[in-house]
Amino acid sequence: MKSKEFISEQIYKKKSLLCVGLDPDKHKIPKSYLDQENSFFDFCKDIIECTHDLAIAYKINIAFFEAQGPKGWLQLEKIFKIIPSTCFIIADAKRADIGNTSKQYASYYFDTLAVDAITLHPYMGVDSLEPFLEYKEKWSIILALTSNPGSKDFELQSLHTGKKLYENVIETFVESKYSSNIMFVCGATHPSEFIKIRSLCPDHFLLVPGIGEQGGDLKSTVEFGQNKFGGLLINLSRKVIYPESFTDYKTTVRQLANEYRSEMFKYLKTYSAGM
Numbered sequence: 001m002k003s004k005e006f007i008s009e010q011i012y013k014k015k016s017l018l019c020v021g022l023d024p025d026k027h028k029i030p031k032s033y034l035d036q037e038n039s040f041f042d043f044c045k046d047i048i049e050c051t052h053d054l055a056i057a058y059k060i061n062i063a064f065f066e067a068q069g070p071k072g073w074l075q076l077e078k079i080f081k082i083i084p085s086t087c088f089i090i091a092d093a094k095r096a097d098i099g100n101t102s103k104q105y106a107s108y109y110f111d112t113l114a115v116d117a118i119t120l121h122p123y124m125g126v127d128s129l130e131p132f133l134e135y136k137e138k139w140s141i142i143l144a145l146t147s148n149p150g151s152k153d154f155e156l157q158s159l160h161t162g163k164k165l166y167e168n169v170i171e172t173f174v175e176s177k178y179s180s181n182i183m184f185v186c187g188a189t190h191p192s193e194f195i196k197i198r199s200l201c202p203d204h205f206l207l208v209p210g211i212g213e214q215g216g217d218l219k220s221t222v223e224f225g226q227n228k229f230g231g232l233l234i235n236l237s238r239k240v241i242y243p244e245s246f247t248d249y250k251t252t253v254r255q256l257a258n259e260y261r262s263e264m265f266k267y268l269k270t271y272s273a274g275m
Contacts, residue, residue, distance in 0.1 A: 001136070001137040001138065001139075001181070002088055002116050002139075004203075004205065004229050005229075007056065007057075007088055007205065007229070007230070007233075008229040008230050010056050010086060010087075010088070011056055011229075011230035011268075012230075014053065014054060014055075014056060014261070015261070015262075015265045016054055016055065016056050016261040016264065016265060017056060017222065017230060017232045017233065017234045017261075017264040017265065017268065018051075018054055018055045018056060018057075018234060018236065018257060018260055018261045018264060019055065019056060019057040019058065019059050019088075019090070019207065019233040019234060019235040019236070020047065020048075020051050020055045020057075020058050020059070020235075020236060020237070020240060020241070020257065021058075021059045021060075021061060021092075021209075021235050021236060021237030021238075021240075021241070022044045022047065022048075022058055022059065022060045022061065022079070022237075022241070023061040023064050023237045023238070023241065024039075024040040024043050024044060024064050024065075025064060025242075026039070026040075026068075028238075028242050029043050029242075030043075030246040030249055032246075038075050038078070040064070040065065040068065040072065040075045040076075040079075041075040041078050041079055044060075044079050045079070045082060046249070046250050046253075047240075047241055047250075047253055048079075048082060048083055048084075049250070050250040050251075050253055050254040050257075051240075051253065051254060051257045052083070052084045052086070052087055054254070054257045054258055054261045055087055055257065055261075056087065056088060056233060057087055057088035057089070057090055057233045058083055058087055058088075058089055058090065059090040059092045059207070059233075059235050059237075060076070060079060060080070060089070060090065060091055060092060061092045061237075062076070062091060062092060062093040077112075077113060080113050080114065080115060088116050088117065088233070089115045089116045089117070090115065090116065090117045090118070090119065090141065090207070090233075091109050091113065091115040091117070091118045091119070092118075092119050093105070093109065093118055093119060094119050094120065094121050094143065095109075095118060095119075095120055095121075095132075096120050096121045096122070096123070096124055096128045096129055097124065097128060098124070098128060099127065099128070099130065099131060102128055102129065102130070102131040102132060103131040105118075105131070105132070106118075106131040106132045106134075106135060110132075110135050110138050115138075116138065116139055117138065117139035117140070117141050117183065118132060118138075118139075118140065118141065119141045119143065119185060119207070120132060120140050120141065120142055120143065121142075121143045122142050122143060122144075122169050122172075122173070126172065126173070126176060129142070130178075133176075133178040133181070133182070134178075135181075136180075136181055137181075138181065139181055139182070139183055140178070140181060140182050140183070141182075141183040141184065141185055141207050142169065142170075142173055142182060142183070142184050142185065143169075143184075143185045144166045144169050144170050144184040144185055144186055144197070145166040145185070145186045145187055145190055145193060145197070146185060146187050146209070147187025147188060147189045147190075147209045147210030147214050147216060148187070148189075148214075151166075151187065151189075151190070155169075166193075167196065167200060170184055170197065170200045170201050171200055174200060174201050174204070179204075182204060183204055183205040183206065183207055183233075184197075184201060184204060184205075184206050184207070185206070185207045185208075185209065186206045186207075186208055186225070187208065187209055187210040187214075187216065188208050188209065188210035188211045188214075188216025188217060188218065188221040188234070189210040189214055189215065189216045190210075191216070191217040191220035191221055191224065194220070194221060194224035194225045195224050197225070198224065198225065198227065202227055203227060203228070203229070203231075204227075204231070205229065205231055205232070205233060206225055206231060206232055206233070207233045207235065208221055208225065208232055208233065208234045208235060209235045211234055211235070211236060211239075211260075212236050212237070212238060212239030212240075213237075213238045213239060218234070218260075218263060218264065218267070219267055221234065222234070222264055222267035222268055223267055226267075226268055226269065230268065232264075234260075234264055236257070236260050239256065239260070240253060240256045240257050240260065241253060243256055
């Protein structure tokens with residue numbers, strides 16, 4: 001298992017909280033890739049090659065590969081195999097279903113693809129996620145407070161207890177027997193909630209979308225979201241992999257990734273690497 005200590009050590013070594021999102025959109029990637037037989041694989045491979053020493057993690061958005069049918073799936077499987085072992089690998093699949101179905105999903109992502117983590121939605125309850133949670137050497141990343149505007153429709157609603165729904169989600173999984181291999185998705189578009197989030201899960205890692213195109217506050221997110229392990233995997237997708245100019249593409253991507261990496265880390269206080 002790539003433990004909290006392992007991730008924290010990478011944060012210290014790379015001076016980074018950066019998670020690079022691999023979202024290959026055929027309408028956005030440089031046209032030079034579209035002429036290639038495995039355009040999505042080649043596109044992602046180049047991004048990995050020029051950022052792996054800057055990134056703590058990669059989050060692969062499964063939907064972009066699903067949309068390409070069988071050819072997309074084959075390229076997806078190849079991508080997971082080329083990510084260096086020093087990086088944490090997340091399948092952004094947002095799965096969950098009744099037990100038998102979740103068991104199949106878990107086997108595919110954890111056994112076949114050998115990812116380190118998968119994103120999961122908690123709406124159907126803890127039992128729907130148990131086939132994932134029972135993999136003690138893997139991480140389950142639970143959607144808690146997402147970065148999209150629709151998070152107000154359910155996640156920010158108050159329950160009869162006075163708690164917000166997302167707070168109840170975090171508390172339920174933190175207090176469960178599976179707590180040690182759980183992370184939470186918490187969006188940077190809600191910086192005012194991070195103090196509360198940290199009070200509910202002080203020692204857990206958070207996967208943080210919402211910086212970049214969605215306008216999340218990076219400084220507040222790091223200052224209020226960090227913990228003794230570093231505690232944050234801050235995802236950047238479009239702002240890194242789709243620069244304004246595709247001239248000298250790999251150099252530009254690396255430069256953007258490094259700029260975000262540097263800015264993130266300067267807000268990170270001294271912390272214990274758990275060694």
